[in-house]
Structures are given as C-alpha cells and as structure tokens.
Amino acid sequence: MNMETNKIAGAVLLAGIVAMTSGMIAGMLVHPHKLAESVYKVEGVVQQAAAPAAPAALQPIGPLLAAADPKAGETQAKKCLACHTLNQGGPNRVGPNLWNIVGAKHGHAAGFAYSAAIKDKPGDWNYEELNAFISSPKTYAPGTKMAFVGIPKAEDRAALIAYLRTLSDSPKPLP
Ligand code: HEC
Numbered sequence: 445m446n447m448e449t450n451k452i453a454g455a456v457l458l459a460g461i462v463a464m465t466s467g468m469i470a471g472m473l474v475h476p477h478k479l480a481e482s483v484y485k486v487e488g489v490v491q492q493a494a495a496p497a498a499p500a501a502l503q504p505i506g507p508l509l510a511a512a513d514p515k516a517g518e519t520q521a522k523k524c525l526a527c528h529t530l531n532q533g534g535p536n537r538v539g540p541n542l543w544n545i546v547g548a549k550h551g552h553a554a555g556f557a558y559s560a561a562i563k564d565k566p567g568d569w570n571y572e573e574l575n576a577f578i579s580s581p582k583t584y585a586p587g588t589k590m591a592f593v594g595i596p597k598a599e600d601r602a603a604l605i606a607y608l609r610t611l612s613d614s615p616k617p618l619p
Pocket residue numbers: 520521523524525526527528538539540542545549550551552553557558559560561562563569574577578587588589590591592595
C-alpha cells in the first residue's frame with residue numbers, strides 16, 4: 445500500500461462522504477451501496493475503509509414514513525408471515541406476534557422465548573430501531589434468533605413500517 449493508493453482511497457472516501465451528506469441535505473436518495481463498493485475496490489485492504497461507511501449508509505427512516513404506502517407495506521409483510529402472526533391476539537410462532545409492535549418494548553410478547561440479544565436491548569421499538577432491525581437483524585442484534593436476511597431497500601422498509609404502525613388500536617404518531 446503506497447502513498448498514492450492511500451490518497452486515492454482518501455479522495456474516494458471524502459467524495460463519498462460529500463456525496464452522501466449533500467444527498468441527505470437535498471433530501472434525495474443516494475446509492476450508499478454503490479459508494480461502499482467503489483471505496484472497497486480502491487482501498488483493497490477493505491476493513492478500515494468499508495467499516496466507517498457502513499453505519500452512514502442507513503439513512504433515517506423518519507422522513508420517508510409520511511409518504512410511505514401502507515398497502516405496499518402489506519405486501520412486504522408477506523416476508524414476515526412465515527414466522528410471525530400480525531393480528532391482534534395472534535399466537536406466537538417461530539417469532540412473536542407483532543400486533544402493536546411500534547412503540548412496544550423489546551421482547552414485548554408474553555410467553556415468547558426471546559434471545560438475550562433482543563430481550564436485553566434497552567428502549568423500545570421506535571421507528572428507527574425497527575428500521576435498523578428489519579434492515580439487518582444480525583447487525584442490529586448480534587445473536588438474534590430471527591433468521592431473516594433483512595430488507596435492503598429503504599422505501600420497502602418505510603412501507604413495511606408504515607403498515608406495521610397500522611396494526612394497533614391507536615397507531616403511534618408519525619415522527
Ligand atoms: C425465519 C423466521 C422469521 C422471519 C421470516 C421474520 N422473523 Fe421477526 N422474529 C423471528 C424470531 C425467531 C424473533 C425473536 C428474535 C429473538 O428473540 O432474538 C423475531 C423477532 C422480531 C421482532 C421483535 C419483536 C419483539 O417483541 O421484540 C420484530 C419487530 C420482528 N421480528 C419483525 C419482523 C418483520 C417485520 C419481519 C418481516 C420483514 C420478520 N420479523 C421476519 C423470526 C422471524
């Protein structure tokens with residue numbers, strides 16, 4: 445690894461940060477996966493360059509929720525039905541029942557044997573926590589029993605979360 449390569453990697457990283465930041469300011473969708481890839485290729489040694497970029501790639505879901513379509517979210521939710529019931533009073537299956545999950549505490553379902561990864565998480569399932577978990581369960585809660593790869597697209601997660609929000613007698617206010 446020589447100086448030139450480092451400089452190039454640095455420039456690419458900086459360009460990535462600038463692009464992501466201005467993208468956020470403009471309220472536009474950048475393509476964090478593309479950025480992560482090019483940083484990866486130039487750096488070669490990877491871990492140092494890729495690691496800081498990863499958390500920045502998960503944009504806040506709050507701003508997307510107002511425009512999200514719960515109907516599209518209902519379609520996304522089919523991915524969850526293999527393991528979860530969504531109806532009020534529905535039984536726990538492979539995973540816990542998800543009625544009223546928005547705003548519930550971690551490990552909210554009575555009688556479900558949660559992993560420590562979920563049960564011991566402080567706080568509750570606010571919109572951003574749900575977003576992070578659904579994006580990548582293993583990243584959010586290492587050791588979780590939820591064997592689900594995650595939903596990569598922010599729009600799909602926003603729709604899904606907007607739908608989950610409706611599964612309640614009194615849906616929580618949007619952020
Ligand atoms: C392969 C089975 C499986 C699939 C598919 C799955 N889950 Fe899960 N889910 C689980 C399991 C098991 C747990 C318990 C995790 C633990 O205890 O670590 C869980 C836990 C959860 C929790 C935490 C609930 C609580 O009470 O704290 C949420 C939220 C959740 N899942 C949402 C979803 C959503 C949304 C989807 C669809 C996009 C989904 N899951 C798909 C198995 C699954």
